[in-house]
Amino acid sequence: MGIKTALPAAELGLYSLVLSGALAYAGRGLLEASQDGAHRKAFRESVRPGWEYIGRKMDVADFEWVMWFTSFRNVIIFTLSGHVLFAKLCTMIAPQLRSWMYAVYGALAVVGIMGPWYLLLLLGHCVGLYVVSLFGQPWLCLGVGLASLASFKLDPLISWQSGFVTGTFDLQEVLFHGGSGFTVLRCTSFALESCAHPDRRYSLADLLKYNFYLPFFFFGPIMTFDRFHAQVSQVEPVRPEGELWRIRAQAGLSVVAILAVDVFFHFFYILTIPSDLKFVNRLPDSALAGLAYSNLVYDWVKAAVLFGVVNTVARLDHLDPPQPPKCITALYVFAETHFDRGINDWLCKYVYDHIGGQHSAVIPELGATIATFAITTLWLGPCDVVYLWSCLNCFGLNFELWVQKLAEMEPLAQIETSLSEQMSRRVRAVFGAMNFWAIVMYNLVSLNSPEFTELVVQRLLLSGFPQTTLAILFVTYCGVQLVKERERTLALEEEQKQDKEKLE
Numbered sequence: 001m002g003i004k005t006a007l008p009a010a011e012l013g014l015y016s017l018v019l020s021g022a023l024a025y026a027g028r029g030l031l032e033a034s035q036d037g038a039h040r041k042a043f044r045e046s047v048r049p050g051w052e053y054i055g056r057k058m059d060v061a062d063f064e065w066v067m068w069f070t071s072f073r074n075v076i077i078f079t080l081s082g083h084v085l086f087a088k089l090c091t092m093i094a095p096q097l098r099s100w101m102y103a104v105y106g107a108l109a110v111v112g113i114m115g116p117w118y119l120l121l122l123l124g125h126c127v128g129l130y131v132v133s134l135f136g137q138p139w140l141c142l143g144v145g146l147a148s149l150a151s152f153k154l155d156p157l158i159s160w161q162s163g164f165v166t167g168t169f170d171l172q173e174v175l176f177h178g179g180s181g182f183t184v185l186r187c188t189s190f191a192l193e194s195c196a197h198p199d200r201r202y203s204l205a206d207l208l209k210y211n212f213y214l215p216f217f218f219f220g221p222i223m224t225f226d227r228f229h230a231q232v233s234q235v236e237p238v239r240p241e242g243e244l245w246r247i248r249a250q251a252g253l254s255v256v257a258i259l260a261v262d263v264f265f266h267f268f269y270i271l272t273i274p275s276d277l278k279f280v281n282r283l284p285d286s287a288l289a290g291l292a293y294s295n296l297v298y299d300w301v302k303a304a305v306l307f308g309v310v311n312t313v314a315r316l317d318h319l320d321p322p323q324p325p326k327c328i329t330a331l332y333v334f335a336e337t338h339f340d341r342g343i344n345d346w347l348c349k350y351v352y353d354h355i356g357g358q359h360s361a362v363i364p365e366l367g368a369t370i371a372t373f374a375i376t377t378l379w380l381g382p383c384d385v386v387y388l389w390s391c392l393n394c395f396g397l398n399f400e401l402w403v404q405k406l407a408e409m410e411p412l413a414q415i416e417t418s419l420s421e422q423m424s425r426r427v428r429a430v431f432g433a434m435n436f437w438a439i440v441m442y443n444l445v446s447l448n449s450p451e452f453t454e455l456v457v458q459r460l461l462l463s464g465f466p467q468t469t470l471a472i473l474f475v476t477y478c479g480v481q482l483v484k485e486r487e488r489t490l491a492l493e494e495e496q497k498q499d500k501e502k503l504e
Contacts, residue, residue: 004488005421012485015478022286022475027268029287030294033279034059034269042276043269050266058262061271065302067171069258079109080313083214087317099209099232102317106212114175117164122183126211129184130204133191141195142350145188146378152180153381178218181379185346186211190225192350202229215313219306221322221342224349228319237318247315254308257301270294274452285459285468292444292456296328299447303339328439330483332432334396335359337439343379347372365401369394385446392442400435429484433476 037043038057050058060066068076083105090101111119125148132144151157165176190207194200202225210228211217231237265271270291274280280288304324314321322342331337338344353359356368373390380386406412416424444453461469 004491005425006488007422007425007481007485012482015481019475019478019482022478023290026286026290026293029284030268030270030273030290033273033283033287033291034267037269037273037276037279040276040279042279043272046272046275047269056266059265059269059272061269061275062302064171064174065261067174069262072171075113079113079214080309083109084313084316091318095237096235098317102214102232103209103212106214106217107208109214110179110212110217114165114172114179118176118179121161121164122180122211123208125180125183126187126207127204129187129191130207133194133202136195136198138192138195141188141191145184145191146375148187149181149184149378152177152184153378175218177381178220182217182220182222183211185222185343185379186225189222189346189350193225193229197226215310215317216321219310221307221310221340222346223319223321223342224346231319232317234318239318243315247312250308250315251312254305254312257305257308261298261301261305268294270298274448277451277455280452280455281459285464285472288456288459289472292440292453292460293328295448296440296443299339300325300328307341329479330486331439332436332480332483334393334400334435334439337393337443343376347375351375359401362398362401362405366398369397380446385450388450389442389446392445396435396438396442403431425484426481429477429480430473432480432484433473436476436480437472 038047046059046061047057048060050056083102086101086105087098090098107119110122129141129145129148132141135141152161161180162173162176165172187207190202190210194202206229207225209232210225213228213232216222273283273291274295280291283291304327307322307324311321311324322345325339325341325344326336352368352372354368355371356365359365359368373394377386377390380389407416416427419427441453441457444456459468460472
């Protein structure tokens, strides 16, 4: 009930006003905290000179982000530009060979960046999983794939295999884990699709063309083999109307996001502040809530920028890659929470949906989530923080289903039936607000630290109860209602579009 119900415009206006005021107030507190802490000893390593002409320092705590746009920037631009150029030439001269061009260029780029021995290492994993796929046993393919992934995540094999990389450079470890991890997932997808479609007789060449597509190689997103193979095999691909305009718009948004993050880090030190818990404990409650929320938003922006750049290149190659993850601001259910849509699709197709079915029964859903988060733990690299993150999110996903089942039983179902649709939407938004902060806390554990998360919980939910807790939940409730209104509008527009197509 209440999903398609509109609320009064005045009520939505009030929610917008409350949310805007709360964000501005929290932002002011964070700005003041950043200014006060800029010269602290604890901040010296990660707050460096930035815009010196106006006296602003910059938060450089995120090693990966800094490397992408400083020392590694020219390499990224050069390799992706070369890929686009050669892909365009091949599409014009010999479009039937474009998949081969992608693979050869990608393999050469891997050799140039990581060295020939690293390429041979990955080829060994590719050949191994290809041989396993010939047996036609999905359980064997998945098992060997997970064993192969474990060899890149657990000692002593990881130490031995990392020795195959030539030379040393800043992003070596990141690229090693990214390239090897995604290679295993791609090879496993190939093996499972080969088992599912034995009549199609996929070859080792198909696997290599799939794995060494450069834009997806190091950082993803991952496309399942069936989707990639179907799209890259088109001899004369045709762009939908307006596609080039959308590609330009996506590229422009990625540039704007990069510039916005650069400006933001000169004023808000959201990644450095949590490292000094004594300083954090002096923040007002509103600034602390904004700090926790902004850490998750930044991680989403980082993923959106990465996938935005990669997806722009992929769409120029006539592919339809996975979209960036849904913004944390629009999340209030665990079922939609993920920071990598490609890996989420991979896990859903081969594990979660396979075990959980329709995700309506409690026991199969519990088994599906445990299996999914076990593989996710292996993917992220087993450690105490990842174990905690997996357990919390696994519980959150199952708890949602338990609450949903409880709400469908008497007397709760009868109580909701007696409510108007607008009131039902309001009640659901209250639970959505609580769920939102559960999502924030559960993911803050891995994106920042358990100690910082513990402090946030202590301040906002325990010592801050009831005033701070209820105030934050009310602001979040306003945000959830605005998100629901946006979803309702998009759903209506989609229905009208479908009705129009039927009439035509």
